[in-house]
């Protein structure tokens with residue numbers, strides 16, 4: 001059994017400071033017991049995110065990818081209009097900063113070739129990118145400093161989610 005270092009709302013500031021301000025590899029676990037716990041984690045990430053950051057969110061349908069991103073957006077005062085950009089691939093949120101947030105859902109893209117042709121990588125540098133399904137579809141073209149978040153549901157407890165937050169360069 002592998003015990004990952006636990007990230008909680010109490011130690012999140014120290015850990016997120018490291019995650020966002022170094023290039024180092026890491027692996028943390030966050031346990032969410034409710035939709036609200038997941039929103040709170042997203043909101044915390046909002047405090048640290050800046051231009052050039054890329055975060056992928058991976059996990060089955062209904063695991064909480066969009067809930068996390070809703071929480072992140074709420075840090076910037078964006079409350080209502082955060083839904084998966086299923087038909088447009090990317091939504092842009094203009095926040096009160098000198099960079100925008102790009103919210104991708106690449107579920108309907110076949111592979112990274114299609115992403116490069118249709119979307120391109122300029123977004124990676126022009127703003128902060130949040131990419132639902134990123135690792136399943138375009139992992140081969142993601143920059144090394146990408147922050148990966150995998151979300152796991154629990155068969156017994158319908159509200160339990162385990163987050164694995166990692167970077168491996």
Ligand SMILES: Nc1ncnc2c1ncn2[C@@H]1O[C@H](COP(=O)(O)OP(=O)(O)OP(=O)(O)O)[C@@H](O)[C@H]1O
Nearest residue numbers: 032033034035038061062063064065066067159161
């Ligand atoms: N601990 C939890 N964290 C997040 N969501 C939870 C949790 N417990 C229950 N839920 C519910 O699970 C659902 C998650 O939906 P969400 O749209 O975020 O999933 P998703 O991963 O974005 O799915 P899709 O791949 O379809 O876009 C919501 O209805 C939410 O209320």
Ligand SMILES: [Mg+2]
Nearest residue numbers: 065066084132
């Ligand atoms: Mg979603």
